[in-house]
Amino acid sequence: MRVALIGTSGHGMHHRRKLTQLPVETVAMADIAGVVDPPDGVATFTDHRAMLAAVSPDVVIICTPPPTHLPIASDCLRAGADILMEKPPVLSLAQHAELQAVLDETGRACQVGFQALGSHALPRLAAAMTDGTLGEITAISAYGAWQRDDAYWGRSAWSGRAGTLDGALANPFAHALMQCLALAGARPEDIESVEVERFRARPIEVEDTGFLRVRLHGRPTVLVAVTLCGEEFVAGSVLVRGTKATAELEYPTDRLTLGLDTVPLGRTDLLINLLDHRTRGVPLLAPLAATAAFTAVIERLQAAPPPQAFAPHLLTRDDAGHIVVTGINAAVRAAARSVSLASELPTAGHPTERGLQLR
Secondary structure, three states, X not given: OEEEXXXXXXXXXXXXXXXXXXXXXXXXXXXXXXXXXXXXXXXXXXXXXXXXXXXXXXXXXXXXXXXXXXXXXXXXXXXXXXXXXXXXXXXXXXXXXXHHHHHHHHOOOXXXXXXXXXXXXXXXXXXXXXXXXXXXXXXXXXXXXEEXXXXXXXXXOOOOOOOOOOOOOOOOOHHHHHHHXXXXXXXXXXXXXXXXXXXXXOOOOOOOEEEEEEEEOOOOEEEEEEEOEEEEEEEEEEEEEEOOOEEEEEOOOOEEEEOOXXXXXXXXXXXXXXXXXXXXXXXXXXXXXXXXXXXXXXXXXXXXXXXXXXXXXXXXXXXXXXXXXXOHHHHHHHHHXXXXXXXXXXXXXXXXXXXXXXO
């Protein structure tokens, strides 16, 4: 299989490493800033259209800023290639429909890089939601506390900028949001409301801490509470609460807890799944159509007010240089368990005894 990569720095380096481990032929790489240290024998370009004309790849991996996805993906599909496109796929439902129209026109395939949709735990958890194991499902939530240093926010010219969907909810924790929506079976037309509270500990234009609640017609409410300013690292979990029991899926590790059993179940790589789709007709695990509800939510997220700054007295730096928000780990856990936004968390008895205070 002849594979090309567009966008070779940042997360593109992950794809470069992975391509060396797969039985594919990497025929070309493109990056508008130039490809640094290209592999031997791989053609390089600064214009993806010139690359498509010169090498005619079977599959193209698109790892560029979200605002560029639609035009690049359309060019690749019309050139006869299937694509693996990093998340978030597009910026609006209008763009989603436009890209779906190109897929219908060309008959090509688009896999979106929501790797957590390849989790083997996901169908197991979905089965427990429908077979009565958990009872009636009342809510689906996710929380996580990661840490990012100064270099993360300076990794590219578009990092932390409004309009790029680089905030915690739509980029680092997009997998958690997507898994919650997938488990809820959400479609754009099911969305009754999207409530979001966004915060920042740095002088950035996006949130490094976010609380988002999606109310769905006839389906469980979804709540995501996440931060990149954790006091300590918490990988992140999806909680499915039922009237009989609660299940927990640690989504980065695919560890599923049902009852007293905790089992690591692994996942299928999305590029391998795309290659199997081409050669054997295996269904895609993360087709564009499956991400429509995610696009509908982030479309509303973009219209939300700018993130509010945390009060300075809540901020410290740890020994590794990460900015830490006092009490944030307990806050995101509490929000996920109570399906609450930050403003709804009780301050009395809260570990900070001050809640999430703002300027």
